[in-house]
Amino acid sequence: MKLAESLRFKYWLAGLLLFSFCFSALLSQERFRRNPPYPDPLNPMKFPPVESGLLTSGLRIVTMTRLNRPLFNLLIIVQAGENDSPRQLSGLATVTAQMLLRGTLSLNSSALEEQMETLGLSGSIEVRADYIIYSFSFLEENLESVLRLVGTYFYEPAFSTQELSAVKRDLYYKQVARRKDPEKSGYDFFLLKLFAGTGYNPAVIDEESIRNISQKDVVSFHQRFFRPNNSIVVLDGNINLNNASRKISQAFSRWTAHPVERPPVPVVDNLNYQAVSFLDLASPDVSVLIGNIVSPLGSEDYYDLLVLNQLIGGSPSSRLFLNLRESKGLAYYAFSHLSFFKNNGLFWIRVKTSPQLVDRVVMEVMSQLNFLLEGKIDPLELEKAKAYLAGNFPLENQLPQEMAKRISLQFVFKLPPNFWNKYYENLLAVSSEKVQLAARRYFTRQPLIVISGDFQASLDSLKKFERIEVYDQEGQLKATCEKGVVRNENR
């Protein structure tokens, strides 16, 4: 009896223990759902091995070795851009760049396209102020055929007049459409204002000058700048530098070197912009652009500026978006950006709003900039901004062509070899004091404010501004507005 009772007790105890174990397990399951899990330690991004060498022609070869990928990326960077187009021929760099893919001496345009498609080759062209990037993706098995084909683009382009007309027409209509967009045309106007008087063209194209571009101009631009000693080839895939150099030197053997002279790019100073500029164009929405020149990519301030940008407007969780859109409902969106040119950088804010809210938008943006100058940055906010940038860095590089472009710009902007691999280290070193110092360096002077949209529709919300200069779509001053009083300019 005692034995039976004892056994019963033991079973009961075992059952109770099992039940407690399971019940606590269930409770803990419910508990883990209440809060987000702690992340594992961040695994910093490491770039694939990068090697670089110079061919006898002066062509720089860069390889980014990535094993086990069936696709290759090929980037060719020509160190010339819209800043190298003569003033009366703005757009020449863009037209020349595109003409290289419009036929060679041995293949006309459609035969070239056919050849590209047979090789599974897709490509794009990006023309900036200081450089042109050709970016191609293709199957590994076609590497040698692709290099041979792409080589011909550079050393034997046809530049046919028929294709030139088509390229010019496409670019012209693209620019006309750009003019109608308040944000894009406002940005072009903003750039022209910031770089006015410096002789530097930050890649703003005047559509009327496209008509002036002749076949002779294109040939001359090509001969002057499209030289191996002025170019960089980046090959990203399952290949090392030796193999890449051999294959590229064969494929590009007929591309001949020639001395290339480019005028130095000026370092631009910020002015104290007392008047607001208004670009008057028909649009139901208004774009507000505010910003200043900052130091170039790779400068000592770079990481401080990166964090500053994230704090103020780098993403929807930054101050501008949260304040202007989410809290106050003043804008459709509000972001800030960093852009880089040779020897100069640009910090700029863009806000899309309605004509009735322009004054409140400008005041709110300025108060956010003033906060960076005078306020106390919350350490938690700073850490959140840094955490975002650290987490987002591999996302910025997830497209193979984006990673290859980042590596190629290291050479264009002459950054130290380990620059991107030190991203996390440099980011972690940014403090609120450093961010504030950077803000004071660049924003103590009144930044440039450009408003782009319908002037008459916005007039009621412009009365608080001391002075506004109103420009037409051609960039000509047509009126001034002081505290809401408009005075037309006699021209």
Add this chain to the structure above:
Amino acid sequence: MMVLKRQTDKTSAVVRAIIIFLLFGLVNDQLKAQSPEFPYSLNQFKLRNGLEVIVCEDSSLPLISVVVAYAVGSINDPENKGGLAFMMQHLMFQGSQNVGSMQHFIYIQNAGGELNASTTFDKTFFYETVPSNQLGLVLWLESERMNFLEINEAKVARIKEMMLTNAQQRNLQEPYDRYFFLMDQILYPDFSYGHSPLGNEESINNITLDDILAFYRRYYAPNNAIICISGDVKVEKARELVTKYFETIPRGAEQPSYPAAGFAAVYSSRDQTIIDPLVSTPALEFGLRLDGSSPEELPVLRLFEYLLINGKSSRLYNQLVNRQRLALYLSGNLEKRRAFITLKIFLLANNQAMIALSKKLIVEQLNKFKVELVSDRELNRAKGRYRFDFLSQLTTTNQARALTLVEYYLDRGQLPDISYELAAINKITPSLLLLLARKYLKEGKYCFLTILPR
């Protein structure tokens, strides 16, 4: 506030947990061998509640993409309540028991990640890409909204207002959109297959909170979902986390089979002209339903798409844009809706005469496939592009890969065999294409919509 937590049978959950613990590693597991074209290991397993899981290991970047897809889309919208599946997609961001409204965005953004969602004819996708140390966060968020979503009248009203505002803006900014849906109605004269996934004012207003709750309970269940995790993670770790967050979510009801299509065989309105004051440029739409195609024919049809419209040297692009300069803009593709495949073409032209010429040229080019063999050179070009696009989707980013794998799995119930897929394309001959063209390209079924400005 209605809490949509499913009732968990706690005892059976415990028993299940013990069984899974004992059987860990023996759950339906499949490891796909690596191939030169696809150098990543693919793993697949299924939780006890029916949730399918695919894990693709790729440690080249410290990133993870997670795609959670539910086998539900506009085909499941109840009659007169078009737009419900799309509305559900929006409501999935409106908060759950432990995640506040719109906090899903904030959590992902604070981690430096990106997210999005989309609803198609028969699938709804939610996807995030984050640094790989945040996989737990994504799975926590996705499990929250799979089982603990909170919906109330206020949230529904907000989403309805947003959908209606967006529809108004779309009508103004993208006036051709409504004709894409009109073409669908012509091609699929049946509510389930042919209505707009975005709904319209009336159908959106018809949707009630009860409809939404019933829809959520029915379709947003683990046995109607699939998760794909692609990126810098080992399968063991992925399995541990998926099990932790999803295993105790109860299985939902068995899913009904797809609504059968009741299409009329007659194409009575297959050539229409519409005058629309909102459009500024004349446009032409073409549609052709390829009825009765078998899965084996799909690669041949895909190659046909490349030959006809995909790429700058495709026949239509070459003729309409490059040579005859009739079209200012041209696009087209093959669209799949379960058993039905449709060829769609859209173009913009300068004037009505060019639209008429384009129409004639499309018919000529399609009919040419029925009488002439495609040259080897042209076929090889199409194969080259297909191969590049196929491998690019599977190897370029984790997100594209995860989406492709999930879509493939939902359509065919298995993971792709990459080598087999590529070999199938390589085997296609000009005579196969000719046979297929003769079978499907029936001129009496070509549908045209001409849209002209006033």
